[in-house]
Amino acid sequence: MSATIIDGKSIAAKLRTEVAMRAGELAEKGWQPKLVSLSVGDVAAAELYVRNQQKSAESAGVQFEARNYDADTSLEQLTGIIQGLNADPRVNGIIIQRPLPDHIPVKTFQKLVHPLKDVEGMHPASIGNIVYNDLALGPCTAVAAVEILKTLPIDIEGLNVTVIGHSEIVGKPIAFLLMGLGATVTVCHHMTRSVAMHSRAADAVFVAVGVPGLVTGEMLKPGCAVIDIGINRVDGKTVGDADWDSCSEVAGWITPVPGGVGPVTVATLMSNAVHATEMQMNHYRDAYANTDY
Numbered sequence: 001m002s003a004t005i006i007d008g009k010s011i012a013a014k015l016r017t018e019v020a021m022r023a024g025e026l027a028e029k030g031w032q033p034k035l036v037s038l039s040v041g042d043v044a045a046a047e048l049y050v051r052n053q054q055k056s057a058e059s060a061g062v063q064f065e066a067r068n069y070d071a072d073t074s075l076e077q078l079t080g081i082i083q084g085l086n087a088d089p090r091v092n093g094i095i096i097q098r099p100l101p102d103h104i105p106v107k108t109f110q111k112l113v114h115p116l117k118d119v120e121g122m123h124p125a126s127i128g129n130i131v132y133n134d135l136a137l138g139p140c141t142a143v144a145a146v147e148i149l150k151t152l153p154i155d156i157e158g159l160n161v162t163v164i165g166h167s168e169i170v171g172k173p174i175a176f177l178l179m180g181l182g183a184t185v186t187v188c189h190h191m192t193r194s195v196a197m198h199s200r201a202a203d204a205v206f207v208a209v210g211v212p213g214l215v216t217g218e219m220l221k222p223g224c225a226v227i228d229i230g231i232n233r234v235d236g237k238t239v240g241d242a243d244w245d246s247c248s249e250v251a252g253w254i255t256p257v258p259g260g261v262g263p264v265t266v267a268t269l270m271s272n273a274v275h276a277t278e279m280q281m282n283h284y285r286d287a288y289a290n291t292d293y
Contacts, residue, residue, distance in 0.1 A: 003226070003251040011151055012263035015271060016060045022274045023061035026281065031092075033277040034063040035119065036085055039097040040078065040104060041071030046097035052266055053095065060270040071101045078104065079112055086114040089284065092277040093119030095269075116280055119272040122169055130173050133180040136279070137272050142173035144264035145206055145227050146181075152225055152253055154203070157182035162202035164188045164195060164241075165209040170229060174206050195219070207241040217246030226254040229261050 023033050035057060039046050050066050057064035069078070085091045094113045100106055110118075115125040121139040129136055135143070149156065161178050165171040166189040175185045186202070188195045196219040199205050207215050208229035220226065230241025240257030248254050255261055 003248045003254040005248075006148060006152070006227075006253055006255045006260060008148065008255060008260040008263045011148060012056075012267035015147075015264065015267040016056065019267070019270045019274050020059070020061040022278070026274065026277050027061070029281065031277050031281045032063060033061070033092050033273050034065065034090060035093040035095060035273050036091050037064065037066045037095040037097055038078075038081070039066065039068045040073055041069075041101045042099060043068050045099055050097060053269065056266045056270055057273070060267070060274075062270050062273050075104055075108070078109065082109075082112040086112075086117060089280070091117065092280055093117050093273040095120055096122075116283065117276055119269060119276050121173075121272060127168065127173060130176045130180070133176075135177070135180075137276060138177070139169045139173045140268040140272065141170050141208075141229060141261065141265045142177060144268040145170075145174055145208075145229055145261050146177045147268070148227055148255060148261065148264055149178075149204055149225060150181075154225060159183045159203050160186075160201060161204045161206065162186045162188060162198045164199065164205065164207040164215065165229075167208065170208045171206075174208075209241050211241055212239050213241070213243040215242040215247060217243065217248075217250040220247060220250045222250055223252035224250075226251045227261065228255050228257050231257060231262070 026033055037050055037053065054064045085094050094117050096110055100109065110122050113123055115123050118126050118137050121137045126137050127139065130138055161183045163171050163175050163185060166187050171187060175187050178185050186198045188198055199219045200221055202221060202224060204225040205220065206227045206229065210230055210232060212232040212234050226242055226247055228240035228242040232239050238258050
């Protein structure tokens with residue numbers, strides 16, 4: 001058996017086309033979607049991500065502004081900057097680029113972004129909504145990974161799924177999103193006694209750990225779907241968490257790295273930007289409708 005390679009670039013292109021149509025409709029109503037990217041300190045480390053985001057934004061009809069601040073910018077100063085962006089109706093989404101200087105706690109910084117402008121889906125309110133099966137602005141990577149599974153000719157209701165990795169912004173949200181769709185989900189982590197025992201019983205395996213080659217073909221059920229979210233550099237090459245050679249001989253479908261989850265994640269960010277703009281437009285409309293002006 002040789003797995004069908006899932007074309008993430010094609011899925012992303014289709015999503016961007018849909019996003020561009022929605023962005024155009026919003027612009028006609030005076031609500032041009034706009035993202036602001038914030039980098040602090042080592043700009044080079046985030047440069048590739050910013051460039052990819054800007055390129056994707058342009059193709060999706062979303063304005064994009066990159067702002068860079070010195071490494072010694074204080075948390076108090078950055079708090080004021082984000083509060084200003086939160087209050088600016090011309091800005092519909094805020095992206096926090098990583099890494100951040102040591103004196104800027106990532107979680108604290110992320111919580112400063114208003115939930116209506118949290119296009120990355122990393123605010124506690126955004127992630128908490130998923131638990132209630134109320135997806136608004138979900139974590140982009142988690143949403144993208146689940147959307148990829150939804151493109152396959154597989155009935156997700158009752159599907160046995162194993163998620164390897166339980167981070168707050170990828171593994172756990174994936175599990176809740178899948179449960180919301182009716183799947184039966186097992187989550188494995190570093191204390192799981194036998195990951196292979198769970199993965200061999202799964203119809204779909206999601207892996208997001210950051211360990212190259214962690215999942216091998218002998219850990220898979222023949223014909224299953226493998227959604228590889230890992231991004232690792234090995235001998236100058238970008239590889240995932242699944243061993244490509246062995247897994248592609250057992251799985252029915254598999255995402256490549258690169259070219260799988262990555263492009264769909266960036267497209268999902270643009271989709272979140274447009275959805276955030278729609279929510280803000282409705283928010284202001286409802287607010288003014290309840291006034292006596």
